[in-house]
Structures are given as C-alpha cells and as structure tokens.
Amino acid sequence: MNKTTAPEYLSLKRILLVALIISLGFHVIMMLSFFFGDSLFANEIVKAMHPQHFHIGRFLYFTSTRFFMTFLILVYNRMILSYSFKYKYNELGLIVLGSLIITAVLGIGFVYTRAALLPVHPDPEMMYNIMRDSLVRDLTMAAMVLLVVQLLRSQYYQKKIAVENESLRSQNILTRFEALKSQLDPHFLFNSLNTLQSLIETDNEKAEIYLQQLSSVLRYTLQNKEVINLEDELRCVQDYCDMMQIRYGENLKFEFNIDPKYHGYKILPLALQSLIENAVKHNVISSKQPLVVTIATAEGWVSVSNPIQAKTTPEKGNGIGLVNLSERYRLKWNTDVEITNDGSTFCVKLPLIKNE
Secondary structure (H helix, E strand, O other): OEEOOOOHHHOHHHHHHHHHHHHHHHHHHHHHHHHHOOOOOOOHHHHHHOOOOOOHHHHHHHHHHHHHHHHHHHHHHHHHHOEEOOOHHHHHHHHHHHHHHHHHHHHHHHHHHHHHHOOOOOOHHHHHHHHHHHHHHHHHHHHHHHHHHHHHHHHHHHHHHHHHHHHHHHHHHHHHHHHHHHHOOHHHHHHHHHHHHHHHHHOHHHHHHHHHHHHHHHHHHOOOOOOEEHHHHHHHHHHHHHHHHHHHHHHEEEEEEOOHHHOOOEEOOOHHHHHHHHHHHHEOOOOOOOEEEEEEEEOOEEEEEEEOOEOOOOOOOOOOOHHHHHHHHHHHHOOOOEEEEOOOEEEEEEEOEOOO
16 A cells, blocks of 8 residues: 555545535435425434424534534545555445444434433433434435545546547657658658669669568558557568668667567557667767667567667757657556666666557
C-alpha cells in the first residue's frame, strides 16, 4: 500500500456538496414516506411516538446528524482512495468495512443522544425498535454514499481515459507526420538517391535491393496503426539497417539478439527505427571509429544500445525524440521507457507488451 495524491473527484468542496445533497434528499424522502404512506423505515410504534406533522427541530436534528455521518464516510473514502493497493479487493474491503463501522457507531450514538433528550425515556422494547429502524435508515444512506463515490470515480476515470486516448492519437499523428517528414527530408533523400545512383553505376543488383528497402521503409512510415508486433517492426528495421550498412559499409554494424518468443509482443510503430536513427545520427561513424548498434531482447524488454562516439558538432533533432517516445508509452500502457548512459554506452529499453 503506497500513499498517493487525494483523488480529484473527491475534493473537500465536492464532499461538502454531496454530503448536503444526500442528507437533505434522504431525509425529505423519509418524511414523505412517514407522512403520506407506509413508512419503509419506521414501524407503527415509532410512528405512534411521533405525531404526523412537520417539526422543524426534529428535521434540523436528523438532517445535521446525517450530514455529519455522510461527511465522515466521504472523508474516510477519500483517505482510503488516496492509497494505491496491490489488490483492489483490499481497497474495497477497507472502504466497505470502515464505512459500516462509522455508520454503526454514529447511528447508535445519535439514537442514545436523542433518547437522552426526550422528556420520557423509551422502554427497552421501544428502544430496540428505534435502534433497529435507525440502523436500517443509516445503512441505506451509507450504501447510497458508497454508490455515489463509485459513480464519481467511474465518471472521472472514463473522462481521464478519453482525454489520454485523444492525446495518444494526437501524439501518434504527430509522430507519423514527423517520421514521414524526416524520411522525405531533402538531406535524407539526397543521401539515399546518391547511394542509389552510385549502386546503379557499379552494381545493378544491389541497387535494386536498395530501392526495395527504401520503398519498404517509406511504406512502413505511412502505415496507420497505433501498435504493432515486434516481428513486423523488426522487419522494417532490418531494411533500414541494410540501407545504412550499404551507405556506411564496414564502418557501421548492427547486431540483432532477438528471442523469437517475443515476436508476437506489442510495440509502438517506428519506436526501434527512431532509436536506431538517433544512434546513427548522433555518433561518429568512420574507419577509425566504427559504430556497432545492438538490438536485443531480454526479460520482457527490447533495447537499442551503442558505444558513445559523440560528434564534435551535434546535429539538431526534430524535437520528437526520446521525450515523445516516453510520453507515448506512458499514455498507451502506463509504462516507462528506461534510458541509461554510463558515459561509455547509451542504451534505451522499451517494454514489450504481451497482451494489447
């Protein structure tokens, strides 16, 4: 059990308003039932004890005491809901048990207080009937309070999920747009076409393979999916890596250590490709300093790591890098991306999601 912030849907202002509405509304219903029909919560003995006419003092007493009871139950619920529990039934059990205890203790206390204020003390049988009917009323009201809390909670999380889904869709649209823009950037196309032209002049077969890989990368960028299997992402990543190796030759190498059991796990589209792009973009790649990028899976994660060979003049990014990727994972699956930099190796680990 860990302490978190108090739930927004149970602010103190809202608690006061809900407690007032429930206590007033519940007591008005009880009065109407008492005066105009067979009472649901008072037997004939109790009805005979109280004349059937409106008494402002009695109304204020019952309303104020039930307001206090409702307020305490709501505050208790707010306190319990401000903790995170490993198991939800522990949370529900504490809420129900605590609410029942508060209701019983205050209900019994209010009955004895009112009995003490009466000019004639009720006999034991009548006291028993009053106590029983009072507890039935109070427990019914407590059930209404718990129901209202759950309705407020459900409404809050429905709105929160809707907002997060909309934010995720917006992030995905931005990512696809920026990725496409990056792929269609004149510098990218210039390098790709130069490489292709050189291959056409020297090796037509390799030029055809290179063109197919470029087409595959661009086509993958244009897809409209929120999540994708790791296997499909790796297929495009392999095409991209092959293109980069053709461009940089032996100066750039990629090592894939992928366990096939993770092929069906989910990942965000373009996640691995963007990490590999960053590694190629921000590190020196030369015959004196060849770059090795490793893509591996382990313990439910897929990682992209490389030795740090920072360029003297860092290239400017497009502003949607690791921060954007981390935010997308948080919104989609409420998980974090792990980023480590020990001074010699840079590594980014992405969680693999077993079930969508």
